[in-house]
Amino acid sequence: MPARAAVRTAAALAVTALAVPLAAAGTAQAAVMPTAEFMWAGDSGDGQTDRQVWYGPVFEDKIDVTASADHRTLRVTITRPGDSWTMDLAAPAGQTLAPGSYANAVKTPEMPDVVLDQPSMFVNGYSGGCSTLTGGFSIKELEFGEGTAVKKIDLSYTQDCDDRDELRGYLTATNVAPPKPVGLTMTVNANGTLSKAGKATVKGTLTCTKPVKVDVGGSARQEQPKVVMGYIRTQVNCVPGKTFTWTSPVTVHTPETDTPFIKSERLAVFGWVSTTDPDTKQYVSVSADKWVNLR
CATH class of the missing domain: 2.40.128 (Lipocalin)
Known part of the structure; x- marks a missing residue:
């Protein structure tokens, strides 16, 4: 029967051989x-x-x-x-x-x-x-x-x-303790921007506890008195220990795609950030909402 040391040596060489291409590719370290x-x-x-x-x-x-x-x-x-x-x-x-x-x-x-x-x-x-x-x-x-x-x-x-x-x-x-799932936080800023053409842009912050690509999404709603609704969508490459700013235009989908927003303190924004944990493969998502002032 091969010695225990021989088994471990062969295993270590196999692991090293598998790891080299990954390191050379420059992938994020989980x-x-x-x-x-x-x-x-x-x-x-x-x-x-x-x-x-x-x-x-x-x-x-x-x-x-x-x-x-x-x-x-x-x-x-x-x-x-x-x-x-x-x-x-x-x-x-x-x-x-x-x-x-x-x-x-x-x-x-x-x-x-x-x-x-x-x-x-x-x-x-x-x-x-x-x-x-x-x-x-x-x-x-x-x-x-x-x-x-x-x-x-x-x-x-x-x-x-x-x-x-x-x-x-x-x-x-x-390191047998199960890895903790990635932690995410999100905020929506109280102030957004409004272009002369009535295009709205909102922003906020996010953080993560592991290096991940974070999807940012959500919805926005404004009563003018008619209701104008749209969605926000962007991505952020997040790394731990740093607060990132996300920025997204609001794409109008109701009642018509070219309906302009107007100056108001009552743009209701509901946002979320999500990712798939690189270790546990679990889907993780958190949300935040805010009344946004468009000026």
């Missing part, structure tokens, strides 16, 4: 994302015939590590299309998980409220099932974050189920 490796290997006779499988960023596998609120237990989930694993680890009752060896571990109780006086574990994925087991795990490094977050972990494990031969492997992970 927030630090979780990175992790998980490996299992089985002995001959366990149905896998000396098979070993590695999971990590090269294959875009997802590895999440979460601690219990009291830091006594850990739950690890590893997923890739068509394949999934879980790892449950627990310290004895009254203890918290910390660097060190946890020998003579038994199977994690199926009832979540059951707490044992000895270490427990269960690494489950291939073939499934395991009524009883003996095993152990050794934690080289472990750093908790806020709440149930885990910042860093490095451990190795062995597990011998009653119905198969020994399973062994390792887990390493850093």
Whole structure:
């Protein structure tokens, strides 16, 4: 079986090879994302015939590590299309998980409220099932974050189920705390501008907590006494730590596209800014409204 160091070296070279074109392209750097490796290997006779499988960023596998609120237990989930694993680890009752060896571990109780006086574990994925087991795990490094977050972990494990031969492997992970979604703020200025032709322009500010392209949109409405309505639309390349000004003309769509605005303190503007988070891929949007003075 290849040495653990060899597996990590090959993985690191693969990650480096993938990263070079991205850096050369000059793409924006997103927030630090979780990175992790998980490996299992089985002995001959366990149905896998000396098979070993590695999971990590090269294959875009997802590895999440979460601690219990009291830091006594850990739950690890590893997923890739068509394949999934879980790892449950627990310290004895009254203890918290910390660097060190946890020998003579038994199977994690199926009832979540059951707490044992000895270490427990269960690494489950291939073939499934395991009524009883003996095993152990050794934690080289472990750093908790806020709440149930885990910042860093490095451990190795062995597990011998009653119905198969020994399973062994390792887990390493850093920055495992889930990335926070991008934060956006928006304002609409109280004063807009009006051209001699009756074209209105409004502006405001926005901020972000990650480098993203932000879409700015919204609507504007003015009663003259007839109602004139339009929309605002623009984009801003936002970076954290700076307040950006957005400016957009109001494009009239009701009652006619060439209807002019007039001087007034009663231009009702409802605006929004939105983006797709580069890390979580979630759509994020915030809004703001204002009575705008057109002069």
